[in-house]
Amino acid sequence: MTIQTRRERERAERERLIVTAARELAEAEGWDAVTTRRLAAEIEYSQPVLYSHFKGKDAIMAAVAVQGCADLAAELRAARTAAGGIRESLAAVAQTYTSFAQRRPALYDAMFTHLVDLPFATEEAPAPLWDAFGELLLAVEPIAAEGDDPGLLTETFWACLHGLATLTRSGRLPEGAHESRLALLVGHFAG
Amino acid sequence: MTIQTRRERERAERERLIVTAARELAEAEGWDAVTTRRLAAEIEYSQPVLYSHFKGKDAIMAAVAVQGCADLAAELRAARTAAGGIRESLAAVAQTYTSFAQRRPALYDAMFTHLVDLPFATEEAPAPLWDAFGELLLAVEPIAAEGDDPGLLTETFWACLHGLATLTRSGRLPEGAHESRLALLVGHFAG
DNA sequence: CCCTGATTCTAGCATCGCTAGCGATTCTGT
DNA sequence: ACAGAATCGCTAGCGATGCTAGAATCAGGG
Incomplete structure (x- = not known):
């Protein structure tokens, strides 16, 4: 059970990271600069992980x-x-x-x-x-x-x-x- | 001189055509549907002519x-x-x-x-x-x-x-x- | 008739959001 | 402890976008 919860906690943490990075990037350079590639680089993961958390860019917004x-x-x-x-x-x-x-x-x-x-x-x-x-x-x-x-x-x-x-x-x-x-x-x- | 003016008249007419097509397409299907390719097809010209009239899509809008x-x-x-x-x-x-x-x-x-x-x-x-x-x-x-x-x-x-x-x-x-x-x-x- | 200049088109670039499919890593059952 | 299974993240790629460079085509003038 604790392994499962750790997994979920890490996953939730990464999700928080995505949202925070998106917000900071948007506030710094505008939403046009928030591309999925750029955002993925910012959180140091590859693009597709974003889509395991959110349905798409709009959902992140x-x-x-x-x-x-x-x-x-x-x-x-x-x-x-x-x-x-x-x-x-x-x-x-x-x-x-x-x-x-x-x-x-x-x-x-x-x-x-x-x-x-x-x-x-x-x-x-x-x-x-x-x-x-x-x-x-x-x-x-x-x-x-x-x-x-x-x-x-x-x-x-x-x-x-x-x-x-x-x-x-x-x-x-x-x-x-x-x-x-x-x-x-x-x-x-x-x- | 009259050749020049005819040219300019035709050009102005085409510009009017672009704006009208853009407006109708946008009103019918939304601005996302107004791509430069689609718009060019609508006016029966190729894409680059749009850029001889307008600086870009924003200018058309x-x-x-x-x-x-x-x-x-x-x-x-x-x-x-x-x-x-x-x-x-x-x-x-x-x-x-x-x-x-x-x-x-x-x-x-x-x-x-x-x-x-x-x-x-x-x-x-x-x-x-x-x-x-x-x-x-x-x-x-x-x-x-x-x-x-x-x-x-x-x-x-x-x-x-x-x-x-x-x-x-x-x-x-x-x-x-x-x-x-x-x-x-x-x-x-x-x- | 050919040359010159403008004008239009074909083809392509870089980038976008998004997805399929593979490789590796981790968990499970014996 | 170890093999099979499942999950996870990555590489690679698709279709479409706005926009542009260079070829091709057409008109007018000597």
Whole structure:
């Protein structure tokens, strides 16, 4: 039995290694640089081992995305709990969210831009996804008017943040005025 | 001289053909199906002619994106002028925008999701881009509070629509409640 | 009629994601 | 302890991608 468990432990460790290497490589040089050959070289194994762990490159990206959601959830939680009032919490969360997208673009893309076959809005969604959404929910809930569904409001607010993050990062919105737009958004939701 | 002009005319015609074929193929089967070989076959020329017109596949996508902006601008204009009041115009424009993204996903991706080296927020941006933004501006301007920069507010509202469109289409937001989220957004901006 | 210049095509390169099939290594049963 | 069996990772290769170099073809001018 212990041999079996050691095998599984080593295997799990290697899987972790793959995901970590993929994330670091993506964050350093972008997802285009994350080829299966390059990734295999990075973990010092041959290409086909990747496919014994994941169905394909997309599945690896999905695993990275789940990790990223955990990171984002942690950052959001820290920002929210550090903020004072209701409106301040919302502003802090919004600021942290867009900052995350700008600081870690490759990670953000894997999470929310790249088309990936992760269950999202269902119960089968991985826990870190729910955690991240939950953090947004905790910040948005207090500003919901009576009769509003907080979940729906959170989804809407999230979408707004996502739009600001992606359009700004792709150069479709001038970067300089980002803070102003963020303030405008928070004002319209919490005002 | 007339020979020269005929040559140029034919060349321009072929360029138009390339962009149209690319757009139709993308809308029919998605951008993954738009390979240079497939596209060349579609226009009944060989592959390298594409590169005598465009720098590469990305440039072709950019050309398609500009066409798409013209289409979007036209749809937005129709929706806005058909609507009655200020709030109704905003709602109609929002509805039309997200509907466009859902009805023509490949086109929308080329315009606003795919990373493309088009000048966007500068004066060198192609006219259709400004037209589309201008339509949004005309709908948003009336609901701007005094002291608000209408341009900035439009950018923000646009980002919200973009976020809703992309997250819904990628399955990250449940599709059923889309209208509710749209109403929530319009309510928070025009309320 | 041949030459010159532009234009288009054939053929190929490097790289991509992914897979089949072999060799070696490790476990199992007697 | 040792032979058979099963698992594991590797080498090699497939089809397809974006893109390019050089041959071939066609037009116009002396």
